[in-house]
Amino acid sequence: MILQGVLDSFDVKCWLFFIFVFLLVVDIVRSRPPPKFPSGPWSLPFLGNVFTNLDFKTMDKMAADYGPVFSLRRGSERIVFISGYKMVKEALINQLHSFADRPITPLFYVTFKGIGIALSNGDMWKNQRKFANTHLRNFGEGKKGLEHHIQLESSFLCEAFKEEQGRGFNPHFMLNNAVGNVISSVVFGHRFEYSDENFQKLLRLDNEAVILAGSAMAQLYDVFPNIVKHLPGPHQTINSNYRQITDFLQQEIDKHKEDWDPENPRDYIDTYLTEINKRKEDPTAGFNTETLVICTLDxxxxxxxxxxxxxxxxxxxxxxxxxxxxxxxxEIDKVIGQSRQPNMSDRTNMPYTDAVIHEIQRIGNVVPLGFPKMASKDATLGGYFIPKGTTIHTNLSSVLFDKDEWETPYTFNPEHFLDSDGQFRRRDAFMPFSAGKRVCLGENLARMELFLYFTTLLQRFSLSPVPGAMPTLEGVLGFTYSPEDFLVRALPR
Incomplete structure (x- = not known):
């Protein structure tokens, strides 16, 4: 009777207060970290650290305060961040089997659906990555086939630069087109002209999605997807852009189906269609048209x-x-001269150029936090307990700027990659492509492209800014860290 009397005396305010306290207690209990879990800053009830930007500069500051392994709470989920060369190496190389899976990232799951290569796990990931690696290895005549395509595209790129006749121009989408044409040759079996409006639109859609993925609203989508998906914002643009990109890829696949000859595959899509046909009695293998679209996007x-x-x-x-x-x-004039194109065999004789390219990759810091990973089993890292299923971010930026590994970490200094005799030297803390089982699939292709495009451009042109408009060294942070758009003058040498 007494309890009934107390309940009857509750007004709306009392009930709301009671419900709030009850939910607060539930939130505290649910979000309580396990013993020896990495510490981190104080978090708000229900929300966690949602107002903390997940950018590499903020993560560097937090690592200084909480150590190389710390955590943030995003909604009800706790995410672990790993910083510094020694600890990142421990996670990605020494314990490569502990942190090899991908978590579900709601923003990208809308498009990628946990299939394909980059964001899949288990047998799906193993099958698709192995298949893609085999095709890239066997394309044309292996490395020589890829090298030929890059050299050919380098000539087209130089012609596009030459057509500007020394005027200042924005090279952004010329470079995207040139690099995109190499993978297009591998995947689609053909390249796209720089004037192709459909391909230019595709490049711009992808570039916009990459930039917007780093926005605060996009990050909030990953914390509260069921709420934010109903709101306007950059996440809607990202999803719309990817729908248009996948529509374009589906059209390319449909064209291939029309004249597909399983005995004479022309490219990755043809080879994949053959694999679909071969494994049609085994749907668990994951080879189907839907996965092909996502693999092509990857x-x-x-x-x-x-x-x-x-x-x-x-x-x-x-x-x-x-x-x-x-x-x-x-060095280009000494080793290559002006009578022939650069080739990959030149690299060993060009230590200074190789060092400059590596230093650009280091200080450019293009993928600061890498792709998120997930603990595939219970693990211990730096004395902390990381439960299975925990999302982790390896701060690659902190590796590329680790003051214990680099003599002048915040200075553009090619000497980082040269020994006392002026010969190229490898550095263990050079991890722009990440490391371990999830190392970037396109690493070898990217290395070839960077060397051949860079040396060909500097062989043919002297690059200078438009007077009074020197490009800034501060970048724009989206999913990648990229330069602000700039103008360049390319004067024939």
Whole structure:
């Protein structure tokens, strides 16, 4: 009777207060971290640290406060961040089997659906990655086939630069087109003219999606997808852009089906269609048209975005450091001359140029936080317990700027990659492509593209800024870290 009397005396305000306290207690209990879990900043009830931007500069500051392994709470989920070369190496290389899976990222799950190559797990990931690697290895005549396509595209790119006749121009989508054409040759069996409006639209849609993926609203979508999906914002643009891109890819696949000859595959799509036919009695293998669309998208993005962005950084740094540009050109003139195109066998004889390219990749810092990963089993890292299923981010930026690994981490300095005799030296803390089982699928292709495009451009042109408009070295942070759009003058040498 007493309890009934108390309940009857509750008004609306009392009930709301009671419900709030009850939910608060539930939230505290549910979000309580396990013993020895990495610490982190204080978080808001229900929301966690949703107002903390997940950018590499913020993560660097937090690592200084909480150590190389710390956590943030996003909604009800706790995410672990790993910083510094030693700890990232421990996670990605020494414990590569512990942190090899991908978490479900709601923003990208709308398009990628946990299938394909980049964001899949288990047998799906193993089958699709192995198939893609085999095709890239066997394309044409292996590396020589890829090299030929890059050299051919380098000539088209130089012609496009030449047509500007020394005027200032924005090279952004020329470079994206050039790099995109190489993976297009592998996947579609053909390239696209720089004047192709449909392909230019595709490049712009992808570039916009990559930039918007780093926005605060896009990050909030990953925390509260069921709520945010009903609101306007950049996440809607990202999903719309990817729908248009996948429609384009589906059209390419449909064209291939019309004249597909399983005995004479022309490219990745033809080879994949053959694999679908071969495995039609085994649906669990994951080879179907829907997966082909996503795999094609994975290859397209892996084979274009980071390499093209790095080349844009290359132009920015060459304009800001003309003395280094001249040293590169002197080495090009000495080793290659002007009578032939650069080829990959030249690289071993060009240590300074190789060092400059590596330093551009290091300081360009194109994928600062890498792709998120997930603990595939219970693990211990740096004395902390990381439960199975925990999302982790490896701060690759903190590796590329680790003061214990680099002599002048915040200075553009090709000497980082040269020994006392002026010969190229490898650095263990050079991880722009990540490391371990989830290392970037397009790494070898990107390395070839960076060397051949960079040396061909500097063989043919001297790059300089438009008077009074030196490109800034501060970048734009989206999913990748890219230069602000700039103008360049390419004067024939």
């Amino acid at each position: 290859l397209f993005e892996a084979g274009m975005e980071t390499a093209a962005t790095t080349l844009r950084w290359a132009l920015v740094y060459m304009m800001n450091y003309p003395e280094i540009q001249k040293k590169v050109q002197a």
